[in-house]
Amino acid sequence: MPDTLRQILASESALSSITLRGWVRTRRDSKACSFIELTDGSCFKGLQVVIDASLPCYSLMSKILTGASVEVDGDLIASPAQGQKWELQAKEVRLLGEADGTYPLQKKGHTPEFLRTIAHLRPRTNLFGSVFRVRSKMAFAVHRFFQEQGFFYAHTPIITSSDCEGAGEMFRVTTLKQGAPAKPEEDFFGRPTYLTVSGQLQGEAFACAMGNIYTFGPTFRAENSNTARHAAEFWMIEPEMAFCDLQADMTLAEENVRYLVKAMMTECPDELEFFNKFVDKELTNRLQQTLDKPFERISYTDAVDLLLKSGRSFEHPVVWGEGLQTEHERYIAEEHVKGPVTIYNYPKSIKPFYMRQNDDGKTVAAMDLLVPGIGEIIGGSQREERLDLLTEAMAKQGLDEETYRWYVDLRRYGSVPHAGYGMGFERLLMFVTGVSNIRDVIPFARTPGNAAY
RNA sequence: UCCUGAGUAGCUCAGCGGUAGAGCGGGUGGCUGUUAACCACUAGGUCGUAGGUUCGAUCCCUACCUCAGGAGCCA
Numbered sequence: 001m002p003d004t005l006r007q008i009l010a011s012e013s014a015l016s017s018i019t020l021r022g023w024v025r026t027r028r029d030s031k032a033c034s035f036i037e038l039t040d041g042s043c044f045k046g047l048q049v050v051i052d053a054s055l056p057c058y059s060l061m062s063k064i065l066t067g068a069s070v071e072v073d074g075d076l077i078a079s080p081a082q083g084q085k086w087e088l089q090a091k092e093v094r095l096l097g098e099a100d101g102t103y104p105l106q107k108k109g110h111t112p113e114f115l116r117t118i119a120h121l122r123p124r125t126n127l128f129g130s131v132f133r134v135r136s137k138m139a140f141a142v143h144r145f146f147q148e149q150g151f152f153y154a155h156t157p158i159i160t161s162s163d164c165e166g167a168g169e170m171f172r173v174t175t176l177k178q179g180a181p182a183k184p185e186e187d188f189f190g191r192p193t194y195l196t197v198s199g200q201l202q203g204e205a206f207a208c209a210m211g212n213i214y215t216f217g218p219t220f221r222a223e224n225s226n227t228a229r230h231a232a233e234f235w236m237i238e239p240e241m242a243f244c245d246l247q248a249d250m251t252l253a254e255e256n257v258r259y260l261v262k263a264m265m266t267e268c269p270d271e272l273e274f275f276n277k278f279v280d281k282e283l284t285n286r287l288q289q290t291l292d293k294p295f296e297r298i299s300y301t302d303a304v305d306l307l308l309k310s311g312r313s314f315e316h317p318v319v320w321g322e323g324l325q326t327e328h329e330r331y332i333a334e335e336h337v338k339g340p341v342t343i344y345n346y347p348k349s350i351k352p353f354y355m356r357q358n359d360d361g362k363t364v365a366a367m368d369l370l371v372p373g374i375g376e377i378i379g380g381s382q383r384e385e386r387l388d389l390l391t392e393a394m395a396k397q398g399l400d401e402e403t404y405r406w407y408v409d410l411r412r413y414g415s416v417p418h419a420g421y422g423m424g425f426e427r428l429l430m431f432v433t434g435v436s437n438i439r440d441v442i443p444f445a446r447t448p449g450n451a452a453y
Numbered sequence: 454u455c456c457u458g459a460g461u462a463g464c465u466c467a468g469c470g471g472u473a474g475a476g477c478g479g480g481u482g483g484c485u486g487u488u489a490a491c492c493a494c495u496a497g498g499u500c501g502u503a504g505g506u507u508c509g510a511u512c513c514c515u516a517c518c519u520c521a522g523g524a525g526c527c528a
Contacts, residue, residue, distance in 0.1 A: 028487045035487050048488080066478085083488050101479035106464060107489050108477055113521065114464070168527060198528090223526055224454055236528060315524090326524075379528065424528030437521095438528095448454095449519090 004042035008076060009086065015076040020047070020088065021096070023124060024068045026107045027061070034061045038072065038088070041129055044270035048079065048087040057093045066107060067099030067124075112440050119444050119453045127279070130271040131441055134264065134433055139216075141263035142237055142425070145256060146214045151239060154206045154213040156199030161191050162403060169222035170194035171232075195220035198422060199238050201354075201407050204383060207240035207418050208410050214239040216425070224448050228437040229374060229427060233446040240420035246356075246365040246382040249419035250342050253369050253378045254295045256423065257340060257431075261290045264432040271433075280434025286372065287432065289339055296341045300324075300363065303332060303343050310336070321347045326375060333370040342369045353393040354407075355381040356417075367421070371431050380421020387411040 003018060022040035029035075036049040049072050051058060064070060071094045079087040104118050105125060115122040122128040143153065159173050173195060175188040184192045199215040206213045219236040239252065265272060265287055276283045298306065307318040307328055316325040324332075324343070333341050344367040348357060355364035369378035384390045390411055394404060401408070429441040439445040444453045 026489075028485095028490055030485055030487050030490090033486070035490095037488080050486080079486095081486050081488080102463065103478090104463065106478050108464075109489080110464065116520090219528075221527075225526060226454085227524080227526090228522080230527070234528065238528095376528065422528055427528060 005038070005040045005045065005047055006043035009043065009045055009047065011076060011086070014078060017073065017091075018076055018088075019071065019073050020049075021071045022069070024064055024066055024070060024099075026066055027064055029061070034058070034064075036064065036070070036072075036093075038070070039124075039129075041123070041133075044126070044130060044133075044274060048084050049074070049090050049093075050087055051090045051093055055090065055092070057090075060093060060095050063095055063098055064093070065099055065101065065103065067103035067105060068095060069097040069099075070094060071096055112435075112437065116439055116445075123443070126274060127435075128440070130268075130274055131429070131433055131435060132443060134268050134271050135429055135441065135443075137263065137267050138260055138429060138432065139235075139425070141260055141267070142216055144263075145259045146212075146239065149212070151212040151214045152206070152210050154199075154203060154210075154215050155217070156196070156202040156206075156215045156238075158196055158218065159189075159193050160196045160202075161189070161193050162201055162407070163194070163197070168197055170197055171220050171222045197221055198236070200240065200420060200422065203238055203240040203420060204407070204410060204418060207242045207420065208414070208416060211243075212239070212241045226448060228439075229430070231426065231438050231442060231445055231447055234438070234442070235425035237423040237425055238420060240418065242416050242418045244382070244419040245417055246344060246367060246419055249380055249382060249421060250297060250344065250367050250369075253367070253380060253421050253423070254340070254342065257295075257369065257371075257377070257428070258291060260428060261287050261432060265291075275434045280436075283434040286339075290371075293339055295369075296337045296339070298332070298337075298341060298343055300343055300346045303328075306336060307331065321349060323350050329368075329370050329375050330372075333375070334372045338372070340369060340371045342367050344368075348393075351381070353397045353399060354383050354390070356384045356419075357389055357393070365419070369421075373436070374427050374430050376424075377427045377431060378421050378423045380419065382417065382419040385411060385415045385417050387415065 022038045025037040034051045037046045039046040073092040074088045074090040173193045176182045215238045304320045345363040346366040348364040351364050355366045365382035426438050426441050
């Protein structure tokens, strides 16, 4: 593989006769030379290439505009001017691919909204190049976090017939012709199938065999959600631990977030600096505090009390037994705690059948981890491991016993206490980059009415 | 899906009941080891779409489309 800018810029000393390839970010002309700002996406920084007017290739300069791809031979020398440590003194420049005046990316700033309309070109910008380098680093850090603790990576199915109750609307998967009357038994799988909304149920089967497992893969929700933090296709991380209760579940979730914040700060310093300067001026502070301050935990009941005593008038009334509204969660995370906070033990009436009933008979061992600015980043629970209580809850919520027969089997044969959670990968990325719209941390975002590219 | 706001040049925006303007980007010329370079000139727009009101609509009204922000749903 040829050298990348990242490798070259790490050099301690001048280098002679190197070759670099990349894209022209901008070009400036002087009397005796031309300056190209070259980037290749391998790192945040670019390199200034100096082309002397006496070079035969200088005639190419009129065609080398912003966006063009070039290959440059030259020497890496200490830059005599302010602004950069190194520069590349060109000996030969080859124009690989022209980009004319219609190239949409200019030297000046673009809005994220406009860049969304050119999703195929936006990774060439500082912002999106940074986001997607971070995305790669974070994905790897997710695996490292679990692998270091002996978790097994389980590939749960993308196509599934089980609805993880409460997770939302599902996309139907079928080979039946549209409009033709047909029974589900005639479909490809002989039953109705969907794109997964969660790997949890299958994850439980593996946890109840291999101990600690996690999934990390695409997840699909057909909800007509139009918000800055929902997507129809996103990636979710779902650990599931056998012999684990809610306390240990919450502890792992907190450590998980911390580990990834730490990875961001140590592995992506250039990107962090950029985000802090141009995206969110509080980002570095917030991430540092996340590492320094222990996460708070508040029970749902205490959270309701706290909201009632806050003296705040909320648009939605605070009532025990109702779900916490966004404004309530924001108040708790952003004003009361001013940092990440886990709310646990929710009323059982608002939570799905698989969550473990607490001894009070009113609540279940559920938890949500909230972070300032985004809200829920993790949702999890201890699972109901007691056969009678599980089937009772299923009946109450009107679920078809046959569909969940295999799931109930996990309680019928060698049942153990177990717990897990789901972490939204994109929401985590929003948290560590400061980027406020989920569409801007997904390479090609799928949202209602939008699947171009 | 609901509420609010916005759609004017490639981009960011200004404007106004009498058929459009700036900055950046493009082109041309000049200047300069330049740093979102600078200076001058120049090209570029059925003012989101469809109706309506009016002598006349980019501007006012209606519907629709798209986008953004907020809400619900959740990761």
